[in-house]
Amino acid sequence: MKKKLLLSVLLSITGVCGYAQGEYDVSKIPANLIENAAVVIRNEEMTYEVKGLGSARQDYKTAVTILNKKGEGASNMYEHYDKFSNVYNLKATLYDAKGIRIKEYRSSDFKDRSAVSGGTLYSDSRIKFLEFLYASFPYTIEYSYSVDYSGILNYPSWNPASSWAMAVEQSSYTFKIPRSFSFKQLNSKGLKPDSTSIKDVMQYRWSCAAVPALVHEPLSTGLKEVNPWVMLAPDQFEYDNSKANIENWKNLGSWLYQLSSGSQTLPPPAKLKVQELIKGAKSPKEKIKVLYRHLQENTRYVGVQLGIGGYTPIVAEKVSAVNYGDCKGLSNYMKAMLQEAGIKSDLVVIGNGLPSLNRKYASMNQANHMILCVPMEKDTTWLECTSNYDPTGFIGNDNSGRTVLLVTEDGGKLVETPVLSANSNYLKRSTKVNLNEEGNADIQIDTKYANAQYEDRIGLMLIEPVTQHKSIMNSLGVPNMEISSLKYTQPDKDIPLLNESITLKSSGLLTGGGGKLFIMLNLLNRQENNLIPIEKRKTSFAVKYGYLDEDEIIYTIPKGFKVEFVPKDIVIDSEFGKYTAKVVAKDNTLIYTRSKTIINKQYPAEKYNDYVAFQKKLHQADKQKSILAKIE
Missing domain, CATH: 2.60.120.1130 (Jelly Rolls)
Incomplete structure (x- = not known):
């Protein structure tokens, strides 16, 4: 009797393992998803739960089949974190073409390094990553992790079919938020969530299935026109001991103005230098040119992104002493010099190389850059303060014709940067x-x-x-x-x-x-x-x-x-x-x-x-x- 029971248990275990090993068998992928694909997202599940203005938890799990060498770029796992987030529960498994388990990875197998780029001097951003090495195509990687957040600026977006030659079997995004919190949403045409209320928490779930891969299309303006996606943003948040209401762009601009307020004080020698430089200038335009050239000849770009410092400019006094700064620091330093010259200017939040800011959707993740705007009575001068060679007023093609945010004492104001016409280029x-x-x-x-x-x-x-x-x-x-x-x-x-x-x-x-x-x-x-x-x-x-x-x-x-x-x-x-x-x-x-x-x-x-x-x-x-x- 005991032998029969043991045999039955062993057969049961074997059956379960056999099923698990074949779950990611490539032959199970529908033919229409294999067509034109280098990568197939077999299953993706993301859950993000907002617990407070500055706290949240994210759980993520995905299985990705790499069909050929063109898809190798999708085979690695990367997750960014900083002092306001903690990545844990890292797990990964590698499967062969038949879905047979080849190797399992634990937290100790994941590498950890700084996310600092060559042009960044200070940053607390780091990366947990795992690079899968397997020479025989196709193969499947499955990985998962959790993240706890102790500071929030944005909510994660969902964009399952984010690349050409990428198909999706199934993907879902579950978003949980207290009923007392408000947020804003943008999504692809026709995509609607399943929403439920559980006590004092609202739960929203977006999902998609059987999304075919698309062949690369030259000159394309992007896949968002045809594939499912969701963007979410908080109306209120807390980050690095700073609270903000960003229900609209005016409020967001007010918060940024407060962060930079009082940071335009120049030391006495720098003030004297400004006065010396502009003493021969006959007009505000000439003063702007002289001071901008001084900025270009005496400073250099260095990224500085530490906590709230990623959004707060380095004080002008510091930039004057060290002669470097990031886009915020250099723009703020130029603002300080113009202020000393009696010329008003405004910091500008812009998405360099990105689409214009959405006028009806205020969020922190639509911009990646800061420049300076100098409004004049008859025209306006825009200054790209990170360039050592751009002419005064030239901000480049990636910044032209964009809806941007002026950071003013009256709050944020959406305006347009100049358009470079065909005849001018x-x-x-x-x-x-x-x-x-x-x-x-x-x-x-x-x-x-x-x-x-x-x-x-x-x-x-x-x-x-x-x-x-x-x-x-x-x-x-x-x-x-x-x-x-x-x-x-x-x-x-x-x-x-x-x-x-x-x-x-x-x-x-x-x-x-x-x-x-x-x-x-x-x-x-x-x-x-x-x-x-x-x-x-x-x-x-x-x-x-x-x-x-x-x-x-x-x-x-x-x-x-x-x-x-x-x-x-x-x-x-x-x-x-x-x-x-x-x-x-x-x-x-x-x-x-x-x-x-x-x-x-x-x-x-x-x-x-x-x-x-x-x-x-x-x-x-x-x-x-x-x-x-x-x-x-």
């Missing part, structure tokens, strides 16, 4: 090509880059000449070229304009035979043809920024040849932009002019193939050739 190039009958050429190229194109190019002026030459050799595309000289200049430090001058020699510019020579007219700035149509595209698209390119190339015809053929003028006009090209034969020259304007706005997915067709037309137009014939 220009490239203007003049090229002279002296040809001989062998197709060899002496070439002089002079180019002006403005605003966003200046920003993309200014780095070349700041690097070593050898690296400059390598970059030009790789980018110009002129056959068999040899650079004779290369020079970058910025004529006025207060204007975002870069001049580039290149002198070079080339061979093989002319092709043909039998007394005929062919010239590819657009020598330097041809449109690439790297986009292909996408049927049933899912996401909208946009270019990085709108711009205007204007090229003029003057070819001096080789002796003994005449112009036999010039192509017709081309005009391509579209909602995406405009292109014109023409060539004129004059005396012993061919003068080729080309203009291309690209409009920057967000286009719906169904217009993408029209955009591809537009780009293809430009590509074909840039292949125009003229024919030279030998004079008999």
